[in-house]
Amino acid sequence: MTLQRPTDILHYPPTLDDRPISTRGSVSCPWRRGPMNAVDEGSAVPADLAPPRLVCPGRRLCRLRCRPRRLLGHRAYGLLMKVLIVGAGALGSLVGALLDPAHDVRLLGRGEHIRTIASEGLRVEGLTRSHIHPPVAEIPEAITSPPDLMVFTVKAYDTKAAARATIDLCGHNTLVLTLQNGLGNVEILQETFGREHVLAGVTSMGAHRTAPGRIVHAGAGRTIIGRPVGAPDGAVKRLARILNGSFPVEIGGDMRGEIHLKALANAAINPLTAIHRVRNGEILRHPDLMRRMDAVIEESLAVYSAAGIGFPVPDPRSFVYGVVRGTAENRSSMLQDVERGHRTEIDQINGAIAVMGRKHGIPTPENDSLVEAIHLIENSVVQ
Incomplete structure:
Protein backbone atom coordinates (compact mmCIF):
# COMPACT_ATOMS: atom_id res chain seq x y z
CA MET A 1 0.00 0.00 0.00
CA THR A 2 1.31 3.44 -0.94
CA LEU A 3 0.10 6.34 1.14
CA GLN A 4 -0.71 9.28 -1.11
CA ARG A 5 -1.96 11.87 1.34
CA PRO A 6 -1.63 12.55 5.06
CA THR A 7 -5.24 11.62 5.86
CA ASP A 8 -4.49 7.99 4.94
CA ILE A 9 -2.30 7.74 8.01
CA LEU A 10 -5.36 8.04 10.20
CA HIS A 11 -6.45 4.56 9.17
CA TYR A 12 -3.12 2.78 8.76
CA PRO A 13 -1.99 0.70 10.56
CA PRO A 14 -4.88 0.07 13.00
CA THR A 15 -2.63 -0.99 15.89
CA LEU A 16 0.99 -1.63 16.74
CA ASP A 17 0.52 -3.06 20.24
CA ASP A 18 2.85 -5.96 19.51
CA ARG A 19 5.48 -4.08 17.55
CA PRO A 20 8.76 -2.89 19.08
CA ILE A 21 9.00 0.68 20.28
CA SER A 22 12.22 2.64 19.93
CA THR A 23 14.49 3.03 22.93
CA ARG A 24 15.73 6.33 21.55
CA GLY A 25 14.69 9.63 23.01
CA SER A 26 12.48 10.63 20.09
CA VAL A 27 10.09 9.02 17.65
CA SER A 28 10.45 9.42 13.90
CA CYS A 29 7.89 11.73 12.36
CA PRO A 30 5.83 9.81 9.77
CA TRP A 31 5.31 12.96 7.71
CA ARG A 32 8.88 13.63 6.65
CA ARG A 33 11.96 11.74 5.61
CA GLY A 34 15.45 13.05 6.15
CA PRO A 35 18.39 12.72 8.56
CA MET A 36 16.39 13.50 11.71
CA ASN A 37 13.57 11.20 10.68
CA ALA A 38 15.35 8.42 8.83
CA VAL A 39 13.77 5.01 9.37
CA ASP A 40 16.20 2.39 10.63
CA GLU A 41 16.27 -0.66 12.88
CA GLY A 42 15.77 1.44 16.00
CA SER A 43 12.91 3.49 14.65
CA ALA A 44 9.57 3.42 16.39
CA VAL A 45 7.93 3.23 12.96
CA PRO A 46 8.80 -0.11 11.28
CA ALA A 47 10.47 0.32 7.91
CA ASP A 48 7.74 -1.58 6.07
CA LEU A 49 5.10 0.79 7.44
CA ALA A 50 6.93 4.08 6.97
CA PRO A 51 5.06 6.39 4.56
CA PRO A 52 7.53 6.99 1.70
CA ARG A 53 6.29 10.19 0.06
CA LEU A 54 4.56 12.57 2.38
CA VAL A 55 5.00 16.24 3.03
CA CYS A 56 4.95 17.51 6.58
CA PRO A 57 1.79 19.57 7.12
CA GLY A 58 3.88 22.27 8.73
CA ARG A 59 4.25 23.75 12.17
CA ARG A 60 0.53 24.39 12.61
CA LEU A 61 0.02 20.64 12.92
CA CYS A 62 3.49 19.47 13.79
CA ARG A 63 4.00 22.20 16.39
CA LEU A 64 7.69 21.43 16.94
CA ARG A 65 9.27 21.16 13.47
CA CYS A 66 8.33 17.58 12.82
CA ARG A 67 9.07 16.30 16.28
CA PRO A 68 6.02 14.20 17.16
CA ARG A 69 3.63 16.22 19.23
CA ARG A 70 -0.14 16.21 19.01
CA LEU A 71 0.17 14.93 15.45
CA LEU A 72 -2.84 13.19 14.01
CA GLY A 73 -0.54 10.69 12.36
CA HIS A 74 1.05 9.49 15.57
CA ARG A 75 -2.25 8.27 16.96
CA ALA A 76 -2.31 5.71 14.14
CA TYR A 77 1.01 4.33 15.33
CA GLY A 78 -0.35 3.67 18.81
CA LEU A 79 2.02 6.15 20.45
CA LEU A 80 -0.20 9.01 21.56
CA MET A 81 -1.36 8.61 25.16
CA LYS A 82 -3.07 11.13 27.35
CA VAL A 83 -0.71 11.40 30.32
CA LEU A 84 -1.30 13.26 33.56
CA ILE A 85 1.75 13.95 35.74
CA VAL A 86 0.51 14.23 39.33
CA GLY A 87 3.13 16.29 41.10
CA ALA A 88 5.11 18.51 38.73
CA GLY A 89 8.25 18.94 40.78
CA ALA A 90 11.70 18.31 39.35
CA LEU A 91 11.19 14.60 38.60
CA GLY A 92 7.59 15.02 37.46
CA SER A 93 8.61 17.85 35.15
CA LEU A 94 11.41 15.74 33.70
CA VAL A 95 9.13 12.76 33.05
CA GLY A 96 6.61 15.08 31.45
CA ALA A 97 9.25 16.71 29.26
CA LEU A 98 10.58 13.34 28.09
CA LEU A 99 7.07 12.09 27.25
CA ASP A 100 5.83 15.35 25.74
CA PRO A 101 7.17 14.96 22.16
CA ALA A 102 5.16 11.78 21.55
CA HIS A 103 2.24 12.05 23.97
CA ASP A 104 -0.46 14.42 25.14
CA VAL A 105 1.02 15.42 28.50
CA ARG A 106 -0.57 17.60 31.18
CA LEU A 107 1.16 18.64 34.40
CA LEU A 108 -0.75 18.86 37.68
CA GLY A 109 1.03 20.83 40.37
CA ARG A 110 1.02 24.01 42.38
CA GLY A 111 3.11 27.01 43.21
CA GLU A 112 5.36 29.33 41.27
CA HIS A 113 6.96 26.51 39.26
CA ILE A 114 3.69 25.39 37.67
CA ARG A 115 2.55 28.99 37.11
CA THR A 116 5.81 29.79 35.32
CA ILE A 117 5.39 26.74 33.10
CA ALA A 118 1.89 27.97 32.24
CA SER A 119 3.15 31.38 31.17
CA GLU A 120 6.67 30.74 29.86
CA GLY A 121 6.93 26.99 29.30
CA LEU A 122 9.26 24.41 30.82
CA ARG A 123 12.97 24.53 30.01
CA VAL A 124 15.10 21.40 30.46
CA GLU A 125 18.90 21.50 30.45
CA GLY A 126 21.61 18.96 31.17
CA LEU A 127 21.53 15.47 29.68
CA THR A 128 18.52 16.45 27.57
CA ARG A 129 17.55 19.90 26.38
CA SER A 130 14.09 21.09 25.47
CA HIS A 131 11.64 23.94 25.83
CA ILE A 132 8.04 22.77 25.92
CA HIS A 133 4.66 24.33 26.65
CA PRO A 134 2.51 21.54 28.11
CA PRO A 135 -0.96 22.26 29.46
CA VAL A 136 -0.91 22.65 33.24
CA ALA A 137 -3.46 22.60 36.03
CA GLU A 138 -3.28 23.56 39.69
CA ILE A 139 -6.48 21.76 40.67
CA PRO A 140 -7.80 18.38 39.43
CA GLU A 141 -11.19 19.93 38.68
CA ALA A 142 -9.58 21.77 35.75
CA ILE A 143 -9.05 18.43 33.99
CA THR A 144 -12.18 17.31 32.17
CA SER A 145 -11.37 13.87 30.75
CA PRO A 146 -9.65 10.77 32.16
CA PRO A 147 -6.07 10.17 31.06
CA ASP A 148 -4.71 6.89 29.76
CA LEU A 149 -1.87 7.10 32.27
CA MET A 150 -1.46 8.92 35.57
CA VAL A 151 2.14 9.16 36.80
CA PHE A 152 2.44 9.94 40.50
CA THR A 153 5.56 11.90 41.43
CA VAL A 154 4.19 13.79 44.44
CA LYS A 155 6.03 13.64 47.75
CA ALA A 156 5.26 10.45 49.64
CA TYR A 157 3.58 12.32 52.50
CA ASP A 158 1.12 13.81 49.96
CA THR A 159 0.21 10.54 48.23
CA LYS A 160 -3.06 9.96 50.08
CA ALA A 161 -4.32 13.52 49.54
CA ALA A 162 -3.29 13.54 45.87
CA ALA A 163 -4.91 10.17 45.23
CA ARG A 164 -8.19 11.25 46.81
CA ALA A 165 -8.13 14.49 44.80
CA THR A 166 -7.65 12.68 41.48
CA ILE A 167 -9.83 9.60 42.00
CA ASP A 168 -12.58 10.96 39.74
CA LEU A 169 -10.05 11.27 36.88
CA CYS A 170 -9.36 7.54 36.85
CA GLY A 171 -11.24 6.05 33.92
CA HIS A 172 -12.07 2.40 33.34
CA ASN A 173 -8.81 1.83 31.41
CA THR A 174 -6.58 4.34 33.21
CA LEU A 175 -3.28 3.05 34.56
CA VAL A 176 -1.78 4.65 37.66
CA LEU A 177 2.02 4.46 37.85
CA THR A 178 4.02 5.54 40.88
CA LEU A 179 7.63 6.68 40.43
CA GLN A 180 7.86 8.10 43.94
CA ASN A 181 10.42 7.84 46.69
CA GLY A 182 9.66 6.17 49.97
CA LEU A 183 7.60 3.24 51.19
CA GLY A 184 3.83 2.85 51.35
CA ASN A 185 2.86 4.67 48.14
CA VAL A 186 1.72 1.56 46.26
CA GLU A 187 -0.56 0.48 49.08
CA ILE A 188 -2.21 3.91 49.28
CA LEU A 189 -2.79 4.03 45.51
CA GLN A 190 -4.20 0.50 45.45
CA GLU A 191 -6.58 1.34 48.26
CA THR A 192 -7.77 4.46 46.42
CA PHE A 193 -7.86 3.42 42.75
CA GLY A 194 -8.10 -0.37 42.98
CA ARG A 195 -5.41 -2.97 42.46
CA GLU A 196 -6.20 -3.47 38.78
CA HIS A 197 -5.25 0.15 37.95
CA VAL A 198 -1.98 0.47 39.87
CA LEU A 199 1.54 -0.19 38.59
CA ALA A 200 4.66 0.09 40.71
CA GLY A 201 7.72 1.84 39.37
CA VAL A 202 11.15 2.99 40.44
CA THR A 203 13.51 5.35 38.70
CA SER A 204 16.97 6.66 39.43
CA MET A 205 16.72 9.41 36.82
CA GLY A 206 17.94 12.57 38.48
CA ALA A 207 16.61 16.10 38.09
CA HIS A 208 16.71 19.30 40.06
CA ARG A 209 15.08 22.67 39.73
CA THR A 210 17.26 25.72 39.14
CA ALA A 211 14.44 28.26 38.96
CA PRO A 212 10.69 28.25 38.47
CA GLY A 213 10.02 26.69 35.09
CA ARG A 214 13.60 25.41 34.73
CA ILE A 215 15.04 21.99 35.57
CA VAL A 216 18.31 20.18 34.96
CA HIS A 217 18.30 16.55 33.81
CA ALA A 218 21.29 15.51 35.92
CA GLY A 219 21.20 11.70 35.93
CA ALA A 220 20.13 9.08 33.38
CA GLY A 221 19.49 6.18 35.75
CA ARG A 222 17.18 3.17 35.39
CA THR A 223 13.39 3.05 35.27
CA ILE A 224 11.61 -0.21 36.08
CA ILE A 225 7.85 -0.82 36.08
CA GLY A 226 5.67 -3.80 36.92
CA ARG A 227 2.73 -5.05 38.90
CA PRO A 228 3.21 -4.58 42.66
CA VAL A 229 2.73 -8.33 43.12
CA GLY A 230 3.03 -11.09 40.57
CA ALA A 231 4.35 -11.42 37.06
CA PRO A 232 4.06 -8.57 34.55
CA ASP A 233 0.89 -8.75 32.48
CA GLY A 234 -0.01 -7.44 29.04
CA ALA A 235 -0.74 -3.93 30.30
CA VAL A 236 2.73 -3.67 31.84
CA LYS A 237 4.43 -4.93 28.69
CA ARG A 238 2.48 -2.62 26.39
CA LEU A 239 3.15 0.41 28.58
CA ALA A 240 6.85 -0.42 28.81
CA ARG A 241 7.09 -0.63 25.02
CA ILE A 242 5.36 2.72 24.61
CA LEU A 243 7.40 4.49 27.31
CA ASN A 244 10.59 3.14 25.76
CA GLY A 245 10.00 5.57 22.92
CA SER A 246 10.74 8.40 25.37
CA PHE A 247 13.19 6.97 27.92
CA PRO A 248 14.58 3.49 28.65
CA VAL A 249 12.16 1.37 30.68
CA GLU A 250 12.66 -2.16 31.98
CA ILE A 251 10.00 -4.62 33.12
CA GLY A 252 10.38 -5.82 36.70
CA GLY A 253 9.18 -9.13 38.04
CA ASP A 254 9.83 -8.34 41.72
CA MET A 255 8.62 -4.80 42.24
CA ARG A 256 8.46 -5.20 46.02
CA GLY A 257 12.18 -5.86 46.02
Whole structure:
Protein backbone atom coordinates (compact mmCIF):
# COMPACT_ATOMS: atom_id res chain seq x y z
CA MET A 1 0.00 0.00 0.00
CA THR A 2 1.31 3.44 -0.94
CA LEU A 3 0.10 6.34 1.14
CA GLN A 4 -0.71 9.28 -1.11
CA ARG A 5 -1.96 11.87 1.34
CA PRO A 6 -1.63 12.55 5.06
CA THR A 7 -5.24 11.62 5.86
CA ASP A 8 -4.49 7.99 4.94
CA ILE A 9 -2.30 7.74 8.01
CA LEU A 10 -5.36 8.04 10.20
CA HIS A 11 -6.45 4.56 9.17
CA TYR A 12 -3.12 2.78 8.76
CA PRO A 13 -1.99 0.70 10.56
CA PRO A 14 -4.88 0.07 13.00
CA THR A 15 -2.63 -0.99 15.89
CA LEU A 16 0.99 -1.63 16.74
CA ASP A 17 0.52 -3.06 20.24
CA ASP A 18 2.85 -5.96 19.51
CA ARG A 19 5.48 -4.08 17.55
CA PRO A 20 8.76 -2.89 19.08
CA ILE A 21 9.00 0.68 20.28
CA SER A 22 12.22 2.64 19.93
CA THR A 23 14.49 3.03 22.93
CA ARG A 24 15.73 6.33 21.55
CA GLY A 25 14.69 9.63 23.01
CA SER A 26 12.48 10.63 20.09
CA VAL A 27 10.09 9.02 17.65
CA SER A 28 10.45 9.42 13.90
CA CYS A 29 7.89 11.73 12.36
CA PRO A 30 5.83 9.81 9.77
CA TRP A 31 5.31 12.96 7.71
CA ARG A 32 8.88 13.63 6.65
CA ARG A 33 11.96 11.74 5.61
CA GLY A 34 15.45 13.05 6.15
CA PRO A 35 18.39 12.72 8.56
CA MET A 36 16.39 13.50 11.71
CA ASN A 37 13.57 11.20 10.68
CA ALA A 38 15.35 8.42 8.83
CA VAL A 39 13.77 5.01 9.37
CA ASP A 40 16.20 2.39 10.63
CA GLU A 41 16.27 -0.66 12.88
CA GLY A 42 15.77 1.44 16.00
CA SER A 43 12.91 3.49 14.65
CA ALA A 44 9.57 3.42 16.39
CA VAL A 45 7.93 3.23 12.96
CA PRO A 46 8.80 -0.11 11.28
CA ALA A 47 10.47 0.32 7.91
CA ASP A 48 7.74 -1.58 6.07
CA LEU A 49 5.10 0.79 7.44
CA ALA A 50 6.93 4.08 6.97
CA PRO A 51 5.06 6.39 4.56
CA PRO A 52 7.53 6.99 1.70
CA ARG A 53 6.29 10.19 0.06
CA LEU A 54 4.56 12.57 2.38
CA VAL A 55 5.00 16.24 3.03
CA CYS A 56 4.95 17.51 6.58
CA PRO A 57 1.79 19.57 7.12
CA GLY A 58 3.88 22.27 8.73
CA ARG A 59 4.25 23.75 12.17
CA ARG A 60 0.53 24.39 12.61
CA LEU A 61 0.02 20.64 12.92
CA CYS A 62 3.49 19.47 13.79
CA ARG A 63 4.00 22.20 16.39
CA LEU A 64 7.69 21.43 16.94
CA ARG A 65 9.27 21.16 13.47
CA CYS A 66 8.33 17.58 12.82
CA ARG A 67 9.07 16.30 16.28
CA PRO A 68 6.02 14.20 17.16
CA ARG A 69 3.63 16.22 19.23
CA ARG A 70 -0.14 16.21 19.01
CA LEU A 71 0.17 14.93 15.45
CA LEU A 72 -2.84 13.19 14.01
CA GLY A 73 -0.54 10.69 12.36
CA HIS A 74 1.05 9.49 15.57
CA ARG A 75 -2.25 8.27 16.96
CA ALA A 76 -2.31 5.71 14.14
CA TYR A 77 1.01 4.33 15.33
CA GLY A 78 -0.35 3.67 18.81
CA LEU A 79 2.02 6.15 20.45
CA LEU A 80 -0.20 9.01 21.56
CA MET A 81 -1.36 8.61 25.16
CA LYS A 82 -3.07 11.13 27.35
CA VAL A 83 -0.71 11.40 30.32
CA LEU A 84 -1.30 13.26 33.56
CA ILE A 85 1.75 13.95 35.74
CA VAL A 86 0.51 14.23 39.33
CA GLY A 87 3.13 16.29 41.10
CA ALA A 88 5.11 18.51 38.73
CA GLY A 89 8.25 18.94 40.78
CA ALA A 90 11.70 18.31 39.35
CA LEU A 91 11.19 14.60 38.60
CA GLY A 92 7.59 15.02 37.46
CA SER A 93 8.61 17.85 35.15
CA LEU A 94 11.41 15.74 33.70
CA VAL A 95 9.13 12.76 33.05
CA GLY A 96 6.61 15.08 31.45
CA ALA A 97 9.25 16.71 29.26
CA LEU A 98 10.58 13.34 28.09
CA LEU A 99 7.07 12.09 27.25
CA ASP A 100 5.83 15.35 25.74
CA PRO A 101 7.17 14.96 22.16
CA ALA A 102 5.16 11.78 21.55
CA HIS A 103 2.24 12.05 23.97
CA ASP A 104 -0.46 14.42 25.14
CA VAL A 105 1.02 15.42 28.50
CA ARG A 106 -0.57 17.60 31.18
CA LEU A 107 1.16 18.64 34.40
CA LEU A 108 -0.75 18.86 37.68
CA GLY A 109 1.03 20.83 40.37
CA ARG A 110 1.02 24.01 42.38
CA GLY A 111 3.11 27.01 43.21
CA GLU A 112 5.36 29.33 41.27
CA HIS A 113 6.96 26.51 39.26
CA ILE A 114 3.69 25.39 37.67
CA ARG A 115 2.55 28.99 37.11
CA THR A 116 5.81 29.79 35.32
CA ILE A 117 5.39 26.74 33.10
CA ALA A 118 1.89 27.97 32.24
CA SER A 119 3.15 31.38 31.17
CA GLU A 120 6.67 30.74 29.86
CA GLY A 121 6.93 26.99 29.30
CA LEU A 122 9.26 24.41 30.82
CA ARG A 123 12.97 24.53 30.01
CA VAL A 124 15.10 21.40 30.46
CA GLU A 125 18.90 21.50 30.45
CA GLY A 126 21.61 18.96 31.17
CA LEU A 127 21.53 15.47 29.68
CA THR A 128 18.52 16.45 27.57
CA ARG A 129 17.55 19.90 26.38
CA SER A 130 14.09 21.09 25.47
CA HIS A 131 11.64 23.94 25.83
CA ILE A 132 8.04 22.77 25.92
CA HIS A 133 4.66 24.33 26.65
CA PRO A 134 2.51 21.54 28.11
CA PRO A 135 -0.96 22.26 29.46
CA VAL A 136 -0.91 22.65 33.24
CA ALA A 137 -3.46 22.60 36.03
CA GLU A 138 -3.28 23.56 39.69
CA ILE A 139 -6.48 21.76 40.67
CA PRO A 140 -7.80 18.38 39.43
CA GLU A 141 -11.19 19.93 38.68
CA ALA A 142 -9.58 21.77 35.75
CA ILE A 143 -9.05 18.43 33.99
CA THR A 144 -12.18 17.31 32.17
CA SER A 145 -11.37 13.87 30.75
CA PRO A 146 -9.65 10.77 32.16
CA PRO A 147 -6.07 10.17 31.06
CA ASP A 148 -4.71 6.89 29.76
CA LEU A 149 -1.87 7.10 32.27
CA MET A 150 -1.46 8.92 35.57
CA VAL A 151 2.14 9.16 36.80
CA PHE A 152 2.44 9.94 40.50
CA THR A 153 5.56 11.90 41.43
CA VAL A 154 4.19 13.79 44.44
CA LYS A 155 6.03 13.64 47.75
CA ALA A 156 5.26 10.45 49.64
CA TYR A 157 3.58 12.32 52.50
CA ASP A 158 1.12 13.81 49.96
CA THR A 159 0.21 10.54 48.23
CA LYS A 160 -3.06 9.96 50.08
CA ALA A 161 -4.32 13.52 49.54
CA ALA A 162 -3.29 13.54 45.87
CA ALA A 163 -4.91 10.17 45.23
CA ARG A 164 -8.19 11.25 46.81
CA ALA A 165 -8.13 14.49 44.80
CA THR A 166 -7.65 12.68 41.48
CA ILE A 167 -9.83 9.60 42.00
CA ASP A 168 -12.58 10.96 39.74
CA LEU A 169 -10.05 11.27 36.88
CA CYS A 170 -9.36 7.54 36.85
CA GLY A 171 -11.24 6.05 33.92
CA HIS A 172 -12.07 2.40 33.34
CA ASN A 173 -8.81 1.83 31.41
CA THR A 174 -6.58 4.34 33.21
CA LEU A 175 -3.28 3.05 34.56
CA VAL A 176 -1.78 4.65 37.66
CA LEU A 177 2.02 4.46 37.85
CA THR A 178 4.02 5.54 40.88
CA LEU A 179 7.63 6.68 40.43
CA GLN A 180 7.86 8.10 43.94
CA ASN A 181 10.42 7.84 46.69
CA GLY A 182 9.66 6.17 49.97
CA LEU A 183 7.60 3.24 51.19
CA GLY A 184 3.83 2.85 51.35
CA ASN A 185 2.86 4.67 48.14
CA VAL A 186 1.72 1.56 46.26
CA GLU A 187 -0.56 0.48 49.08
CA ILE A 188 -2.21 3.91 49.28
CA LEU A 189 -2.79 4.03 45.51
CA GLN A 190 -4.20 0.50 45.45
CA GLU A 191 -6.58 1.34 48.26
CA THR A 192 -7.77 4.46 46.42
CA PHE A 193 -7.86 3.42 42.75
CA GLY A 194 -8.10 -0.37 42.98
CA ARG A 195 -5.41 -2.97 42.46
CA GLU A 196 -6.20 -3.47 38.78
CA HIS A 197 -5.25 0.15 37.95
CA VAL A 198 -1.98 0.47 39.87
CA LEU A 199 1.54 -0.19 38.59
CA ALA A 200 4.66 0.09 40.71
CA GLY A 201 7.72 1.84 39.37
CA VAL A 202 11.15 2.99 40.44
CA THR A 203 13.51 5.35 38.70
CA SER A 204 16.97 6.66 39.43
CA MET A 205 16.72 9.41 36.82
CA GLY A 206 17.94 12.57 38.48
CA ALA A 207 16.61 16.10 38.09
CA HIS A 208 16.71 19.30 40.06
CA ARG A 209 15.08 22.67 39.73
CA THR A 210 17.26 25.72 39.14
CA ALA A 211 14.44 28.26 38.96
CA PRO A 212 10.69 28.25 38.47
CA GLY A 213 10.02 26.69 35.09
CA ARG A 214 13.60 25.41 34.73
CA ILE A 215 15.04 21.99 35.57
CA VAL A 216 18.31 20.18 34.96
CA HIS A 217 18.30 16.55 33.81
CA ALA A 218 21.29 15.51 35.92
CA GLY A 219 21.20 11.70 35.93
CA ALA A 220 20.13 9.08 33.38
CA GLY A 221 19.49 6.18 35.75
CA ARG A 222 17.18 3.17 35.39
CA THR A 223 13.39 3.05 35.27
CA ILE A 224 11.61 -0.21 36.08
CA ILE A 225 7.85 -0.82 36.08
CA GLY A 226 5.67 -3.80 36.92
CA ARG A 227 2.73 -5.05 38.90
CA PRO A 228 3.21 -4.58 42.66
CA VAL A 229 2.73 -8.33 43.12
CA GLY A 230 3.03 -11.09 40.57
CA ALA A 231 4.35 -11.42 37.06
CA PRO A 232 4.06 -8.57 34.55
CA ASP A 233 0.89 -8.75 32.48
CA GLY A 234 -0.01 -7.44 29.04
CA ALA A 235 -0.74 -3.93 30.30
CA VAL A 236 2.73 -3.67 31.84
CA LYS A 237 4.43 -4.93 28.69
CA ARG A 238 2.48 -2.62 26.39
CA LEU A 239 3.15 0.41 28.58
CA ALA A 240 6.85 -0.42 28.81
CA ARG A 241 7.09 -0.63 25.02
CA ILE A 242 5.36 2.72 24.61
CA LEU A 243 7.40 4.49 27.31
CA ASN A 244 10.59 3.14 25.76
CA GLY A 245 10.00 5.57 22.92
CA SER A 246 10.74 8.40 25.37
CA PHE A 247 13.19 6.97 27.92
CA PRO A 248 14.58 3.49 28.65
CA VAL A 249 12.16 1.37 30.68
CA GLU A 250 12.66 -2.16 31.98
CA ILE A 251 10.00 -4.62 33.12
CA GLY A 252 10.38 -5.82 36.70
CA GLY A 253 9.18 -9.13 38.04
CA ASP A 254 9.83 -8.34 41.72
CA MET A 255 8.62 -4.80 42.24
CA ARG A 256 8.46 -5.20 46.02
CA GLY A 257 12.18 -5.86 46.02
CA GLU A 258 12.82 -3.02 43.55
CA ILE A 259 10.93 -0.53 45.71
CA HIS A 260 12.80 -1.54 48.85
CA LEU A 261 16.11 -1.47 46.96
CA LYS A 262 15.45 2.11 45.95
CA ALA A 263 14.43 2.93 49.52
CA LEU A 264 17.77 1.51 50.67
CA ALA A 265 19.63 3.76 48.24
CA ASN A 266 17.57 6.80 49.23
CA ALA A 267 18.09 6.08 52.93
CA ALA A 268 21.86 5.86 52.49
CA ILE A 269 22.29 8.85 50.16
CA ASN A 270 19.59 11.48 50.55
CA PRO A 271 19.87 12.41 54.26
CA LEU A 272 23.65 12.77 54.04
CA THR A 273 23.39 15.10 51.05
CA ALA A 274 20.71 17.14 52.81
CA ILE A 275 22.56 17.42 56.13
CA HIS A 276 25.90 18.36 54.53
CA ARG A 277 24.41 20.28 51.56
CA VAL A 278 26.35 18.38 48.90
CA ARG A 279 25.62 16.67 45.60
CA ASN A 280 25.41 12.89 45.55
CA GLY A 281 28.92 12.36 44.20
CA GLU A 282 30.51 14.32 47.05
CA ILE A 283 29.78 11.40 49.40
CA LEU A 284 32.48 9.35 47.67
CA ARG A 285 35.03 12.15 48.09
CA HIS A 286 34.73 12.30 51.88
CA PRO A 287 35.74 9.23 53.92
CA ASP A 288 33.54 10.21 56.87
CA LEU A 289 30.45 10.38 54.66
CA MET A 290 31.33 7.05 53.03
CA ARG A 291 31.65 5.39 56.45
CA ARG A 292 28.30 6.84 57.50
CA MET A 293 26.69 5.63 54.28
CA ASP A 294 28.13 2.14 54.79
CA ALA A 295 26.74 2.05 58.35
CA VAL A 296 23.24 2.97 57.13
CA ILE A 297 23.42 0.32 54.42
CA GLU A 298 24.50 -2.44 56.81
CA GLU A 299 21.90 -1.53 59.41
CA SER A 300 19.11 -1.36 56.82
CA LEU A 301 20.14 -4.70 55.30
CA ALA A 302 19.84 -6.28 58.75
CA VAL A 303 16.29 -4.93 59.00
CA TYR A 304 15.35 -6.20 55.55
CA SER A 305 16.81 -9.61 56.33
CA ALA A 306 14.74 -9.87 59.51
CA ALA A 307 11.63 -8.80 57.57
CA GLY A 308 12.25 -11.46 54.92
CA ILE A 309 12.55 -8.92 52.11
CA GLY A 310 14.97 -9.78 49.34
CA PHE A 311 16.45 -7.69 46.56
CA PRO A 312 16.67 -8.23 42.80
CA VAL A 313 20.46 -7.68 42.86
CA PRO A 314 23.11 -9.93 44.43
CA ASP A 315 25.02 -7.11 46.14
CA PRO A 316 22.80 -4.23 47.38
CA ARG A 317 25.79 -2.31 48.73
CA SER A 318 27.42 -2.23 45.29
CA PHE A 319 24.09 -1.15 43.84
CA VAL A 320 23.94 1.85 46.18
CA TYR A 321 27.48 2.85 45.23
CA GLY A 322 26.50 2.55 41.58
CA VAL A 323 23.58 4.92 42.15
CA VAL A 324 25.91 7.45 43.78
CA ARG A 325 28.27 7.31 40.82
CA GLY A 326 25.49 7.37 38.24
CA THR A 327 23.85 10.42 39.82
CA ALA A 328 27.02 12.13 41.00
CA GLU A 329 25.98 15.57 39.74
CA ASN A 330 22.44 15.30 41.02
CA ARG A 331 21.09 17.21 43.98
CA SER A 332 18.93 14.73 45.86
CA SER A 333 15.26 15.51 46.34
CA MET A 334 15.82 15.74 50.09
CA LEU A 335 18.61 18.28 49.61
CA GLN A 336 16.35 20.32 47.33
CA ASP A 337 13.58 20.23 49.93
CA VAL A 338 15.89 21.41 52.70
CA GLU A 339 17.31 24.21 50.55
CA ARG A 340 13.80 25.45 49.76
CA GLY A 341 12.57 25.17 53.32
CA HIS A 342 10.14 22.38 52.47
CA ARG A 343 9.17 19.26 54.34
CA THR A 344 11.23 16.17 53.41
CA GLU A 345 10.35 12.51 52.92
CA ILE A 346 12.61 11.34 55.75
CA ASP A 347 9.72 9.66 57.61
CA GLN A 348 8.76 7.61 54.54
CA ILE A 349 12.38 6.54 53.89
CA ASN A 350 14.66 6.19 56.92
CA GLY A 351 11.72 6.49 59.28
CA ALA A 352 9.92 3.62 57.56
CA ILE A 353 13.02 1.43 57.81
CA ALA A 354 13.34 2.27 61.51
CA VAL A 355 9.68 1.35 62.09
CA MET A 356 10.29 -1.96 60.32
CA GLY A 357 13.33 -2.53 62.52
CA ARG A 358 11.36 -2.01 65.71
CA LYS A 359 8.70 -4.40 64.46
CA HIS A 360 11.29 -7.14 64.00
CA GLY A 361 13.49 -6.35 66.99
CA ILE A 362 16.43 -4.85 65.07
CA PRO A 363 18.02 -1.69 66.53
CA THR A 364 18.33 1.17 64.02
CA PRO A 365 20.51 3.87 65.63
CA GLU A 366 21.93 5.06 62.30
CA ASN A 367 18.55 5.56 60.67
CA ASP A 368 17.12 7.05 63.87
CA SER A 369 19.92 9.61 64.09
CA LEU A 370 19.41 10.66 60.46
CA VAL A 371 15.68 11.06 61.02
CA GLU A 372 16.36 13.19 64.09
CA ALA A 373 18.93 15.34 62.27
CA ILE A 374 16.62 16.00 59.32
CA HIS A 375 13.73 16.81 61.65
CA LEU A 376 15.91 19.39 63.41
CA ILE A 377 16.69 20.98 60.05
CA GLU A 378 13.02 20.91 59.06
CA ASN A 379 11.97 22.56 62.30
CA SER A 380 14.43 25.38 61.71
CA VAL A 381 13.80 26.02 58.00
CA VAL A 382 10.42 24.62 56.94
CA GLN A 383 8.13 27.46 55.89
